[in-house]
Amino acid sequence: MAEDTTHSGARPREIPDATVVRLPLYHRALIALNRAGTETVSSEQLAGIAGVNAAKVRKDLSYFGSFGTRGVGYDVDQLLDEMRTHLGLQHARNCVVVGTGNLGSALLSFAGFSDRGFCVVAAVDVDPERVGTVIAGTEVGHQDELARLVRDNDVAIGLVSTPPAAAQQVTEELVAAGVRCILNFAPTVLEVPEGVVVRNVDLASELEILAFHQGRREPAVVPAP
Amino acid sequence: MAEDTTHSGARPREIPDATVVRLPLYHRALIALNRAGTETVSSEQLAGIAGVNAAKVRKDLSYFGSFGTRGVGYDVDQLLDEMRTHLGLQHARNCVVVGTGNLGSALLSFAGFSDRGFCVVAAVDVDPERVGTVIAGTEVGHQDELARLVRDNDVAIGLVSTPPAAAQQVTEELVAAGVRCILNFAPTVLEVPEGVVVRNVDLASELEILAFHQGRREPAVVPAP
DNA sequence: TGTTGTGAAATTGTTCACAGCC
């Protein structure tokens, strides 16, 4: 991730990766606080809600500036605004779902995005059986229409939920169409050019990590029936 | 993201967390190599497929022993076996889906688990409209039946896909029923007792992380000429 | 030759602890 940033001037604040992945946690916590009508929050409280520790909260927030008040805490509204700004969420972002199998249709139906400023506006598939069907209000277009749909709908993010064998191909089409953010659900490592960001969500991997930890805890006990 | 790996006692061989989260990548790569009939693989090749670098592969594997051959590489079959053993995947693990909304039904329909030794064998919901329906071959039971279903089906893993407000409650029920591994899809931080492992999958958070990176890359607005 | 396995160095991330301010 880190470019050749030999510190000539400490101007461009580089946010640590570890911090970036925690920002959504704070964002989520602040949304909840805001809804509850809470006006100020201490790093300790915020940490409790976000499931981290207070020192981390303060360090993380400090990378963006110092908007807390000593002896008081942070103003929830202000911090929420700040968070939105730095996450680039002032405006909603449009997403396209590529591959409308089980997972793809779930993504189309899933409401969890829209609350937080992401909107699935298009979907494509190669299967003629699926093209033309409407899932959760979105009509499935043909894969060939991807570029047009991306352009017409100002799509910023591609959700790849094809079988693994097709994932690299559709990724390249997404990139060619100008999409620079990809959330990949296929169990494959995607190759992308510089400047394109990929995040991977692999459910089987998550389950394997859980299995590993369980195996560690219980040294192979065979329960008698 | 797995900040909740609380360890109780010191084990002789402690595997770094960072390594653990990469094991599924190697596992996946080895399955592919095995299917392709490849017999040996170098750390360099494995790294290529898994999307990491060779030094990391070697270091990671070395925590489990040294089963490579200098000048040659690793035996795919043997390494795959080793991987399965350490991930505790000799036997399949049963999962229960709690909450059968959009995401929950997708989890039930999703085939991606079964290839890798995880099997969804039960599902529950509180909504009377859903209880009794059959999704992808699994009948949805009532939430009250959770403990029984866990017992009867030897369930090892709980998949929490309820609305956030219900997630903590159902987690406690899962834990009470003896489930010690939880994959949480609800956008909430779950509190669990020592010995229970939680991993979180929050799609909105992933999208926010992507948005952040995109915002960084394109420096906002170009000054007017 | 080519590749592993691994100490040691470099980098990144976390926690401490306290000065500074309300």
Added chain:
DNA sequence: GGCTGTGAACAATTTCACAACA
């Protein structure tokens, strides 16, 4: 008195680089 912001100490992780060896 309470809480932030942060440099400095500490811990984890990654990378380097090379001896060992089939």
